[in-house]
Amino acid sequence: MNTFLLMCWEFFKTGLFAVGGGLATIPFLKEMSIKYGWFTLDRLTTMIAVAESTPGPVGINMATYVGYEMFGIPGAVCATLSLITPSIIVILIISRILDAFRESKTVKAVFDGFRPAVVGFILAAVLSIYQTAMLNSTGTFPAQFVEMINWKAVVLYAGLLALYLKKDKLHPLVIICLAAAAGALFSF
Amino acid sequence: MKVLWDLYSAWFRMGLFTFGGGYAMLPMIQKEVINKYHWATEDEVMDYYAIGQCTPGIIAVNTATFIGRKVKGDIGGIVATLGVISPSLVIITLIAGLITNFSDLDIVRHALKGIQVAVCVLMFVSVRSLFRKGVKNKLDFAVFVIAWVLAQFTGISTVFLVIAAGIAGYVRMRIQEGRA
Incomplete structure (x- = not known):
């Protein structure tokens, strides 16, 4: 698989398994660094610092930053969209279920x-x-x-x-x- | 179309003016979602936060999807979510491309220290308002204190705490039904 698709897949998995908000994505990013060597752990520390010091949800900022470092603007956009896709799907399904049981x-x-x-x-x-x-x-x-x-x-x-x-x-x-x-x- | 544009632009603003994680977005959500557009009540926002704790993904994104869907169906959920992530895409791309030493700059560090104080002020007012709405009786107060202590001082996953709180709510209903 080429690296671009692999990166999207890794962010999709992160979005699917990181439960509990933006900071829960950090272990997944560490694993990407160790497993694939896409960026060093030192670089990751800088990226976390920037993500926390700029506006916007920290998890989104980190995905955007990692994607940008790897593949420029297309990387930033695709990493972020891959990260949020699972949670959009999950939440849309849960909303539907909640609607059905609203009066329960x-x-x-x-x-x-x-x-x-x-x-x-x-x-x-x-x-x-x-x-x-x-x-x-x-x-x-x-x-x-x-x-x-x-x-x-x-x-x-x-x-x-x-x-x-x-x-x-x-x-x-x-x-x-x-x-x-x-x-x-x-x-x- | 107007509603979709409102959803996109309101969530864009909320993404733009939030420093930190999902909880830090609360003052902006109260301003835009609850007071300005009346898209959801404070109770509903708390429900979405509770579900967001136990479901995958970033809480800010989950909340945007929930509220967007409530306002304008699935497409509304997607549009609101794209709104909340858009500012990050623009800002991070600019910073990563132009100012690589951004978080080392003295002026940035000092301004951020100041912003942390602002977040404390905004969150104080938000939490006070949530407390008045969400903690109404003795059992609520007990659940509130236990959840706070465990979240503050132990590493117990909030997923379990949310589930336990839900069970407490269910048991209370059964007991009240038993009495009735």
Whole structure:
């Protein structure tokens, strides 16, 4: 099989078996690096860093980057489309099944159970973001907790939160742009 | 056609303004999908996230497919999904082609540190709103705390946690039926 088709096939498999979001694709990308030598693990680390620091879902960004590095723009487009095809198919099928059982009391009860758990997962993800954003990575917890706090970030956080709570019509993008400018100006 | 264009452009914006993974997209989803276009309710978005945890693929993509399909059938699902991936294709291709040392640039690193703080602010407000809608009674609160602790401090796959939460919801219904 030629490498282009093989790359598409590998991304299709990743899309089919990586359960749990974008970061779940990383082990699959590592395997591609080791099995085929398409890119080095070092290069992959750079690609993950770029994928996390640019807009868009991290998993999509990584597929696009790997595809681009291998085959230019056609590679970027095909790797990404291969990655998302399985999940589109799976979700369209699940939607159809859910439609059929929409009025089922059992399905409703199960979803009522899901929701508080989802809030819990999101809280866990958010607290991890807080940790990276507000704490310096050096120092041991809890002995040096106060020294670990990134005060610039805390001040910015308090200011932006006050602004966002006060003006609830404000677009999230405004907060993102203000924060990016503050970060660049004051060397966060 | 108008609806398809709305789906494409709204999901394009959501892809463009999201930094991080699927959860970080939540503030944008609340703004565009729930408040602006009324394509789905907060409850439905949470349901899609729960299913997205247990199904293959990227959560942002799964959510786009779900909501697109709900609005305009299978074609709507595909169009919304293409919308959410389009910004990545453009931006990554530009960066990979032009600025190879992108994530090493000082200004980029500093701006990103700032953006992380913004994500914290936006997510605080989003989670507060989800909590008010999704956690309504004692059992909900217990499931919320257990799910949070296990997701935060253990490596247990969220797939199992979602299934367990679903079972808890089912058992509660049976118990309530038993009492009735």
